[in-house]
Amino acid sequence: MLNKLIVLAALLLPACFANAHEYKAGELEIAHPWSQELPPNAPTVAAYFVIQNNGKTADRLLSVDSPISEIAQLHEHVMQNDLMKMQQVPSVEIPAGGNVTFAPMAYHVMLLNLKDRSLLRDGKRFPLTMHFEKSGDVTVEVSVQKKPPEDMQMHAHAQ
Numbered sequence: 116m117l118n119k120l121i122v123l124a125a126l127l128l129p130a131c132f133a134n135a136h137e138y139k140a141g142e143l144e145i146a147h148p149w150s151q152e153l154p155p156n157a158p159t160v161a162a163y164f165v166i167q168n169n170g171k172t173a174d175r176l177l178s179v180d181s182p183i184s185e186i187a188q189l190h191e192h193v194m195q196n197d198l199m200k201m202q203q204v205p206s207v208e209i210p211a212g213g214n215v216t217f218a219p220m221a222y223h224v225m226l227l228n229l230k231d232r233s234l235l236r237d238g239k240r241f242p243l244t245m246h247f248e249k250s251g252d253v254t255v256e257v258s259v260q261k262k263p264p265e266d267m268q269m270h271a272h273a274q
Contacts, residue, residue, distance in 0.1 A: 136258060141250030142170030143209060148257040149264060152237045160184075160235055162224040162243055162257050167214040175248040176207040176215075181257075183241045185228035192220045206248075219263060237261045 138145040148164040162181075168174055179187045188203050199220070207222055209215050217223050224243065234241040240256040247253070 136256075138253055138255045140245070140247055140253035141174070143168055143174060143247065143250050143253075145245065145253065145255055147264065148243060148255045150235070150241075150257050150259050151263060152259050152261050153235065155232060157235075158227070158229070160226045160229065161190075161219075162226065163217045163219065163263075164255070164257075165214055165216045166209050168209040168211055171211050172249070173211050174209045174250050176209060176245055177248055178206075178246045179224050179243055180246075181226055181241060181243045183229060183231040183234055184226035185230060186226070187243070188225045188227065189222070190225045191222045209247075235259055 136147045138148075144167040146165045146167065148162060150160055150162045153160055162179075166176065176189065179189065181187050189205070189207055190201050191204050191207075192199055192201050194200075203225075204222075207215060215222060229235070231241070233239075237259055239259045241259070242254050243257050244252055244254045
């Protein structure tokens with residue numbers, strides 16, 4: 116009986132990891148990359164995730180790219196003259212021992228000039244490659260969802 120349980124656990128283990136939506140690049144962990152499903156004619160789409168730096172030195176997200184768009188940019192929302200404004204940023208620092216949340220009204224990835232809209236429907240996924248200064252490149256699968264995850268709504272830049 117014990118052998119059957121061990122075999123069953125070994126068979127189910129890959130399925131558990133297949134459903135996990137976390138990625139590693141060096142000392143960095145990228146959790147639950149997601150994007151909200153938009154109308155078919157939306158000109159842009161945003162991608163969100165949380166980057167946790169478990170290392171003792173800061174790293175920097177330098178750029179991103181995706182085959183579903185011609186242009187991918189790092190953006191942030193900032194308050195200027197009592198108005199919330201979105202602006203492009205050249206890079207995003209990931210502090211040592213800290214994390215940065217990419218979420219609505221915070222840092223986010225803007226995908227412009229969309230080429231493949233077929234992957235932007237609820238339940239689909241699309242690739243996004245992140246280029247880090249120290250940890251190198253990592254490609255994640257962004258999950259398209261009808262609604263934002265409850266724990267990802269309206270986060271600040273860093274926590």
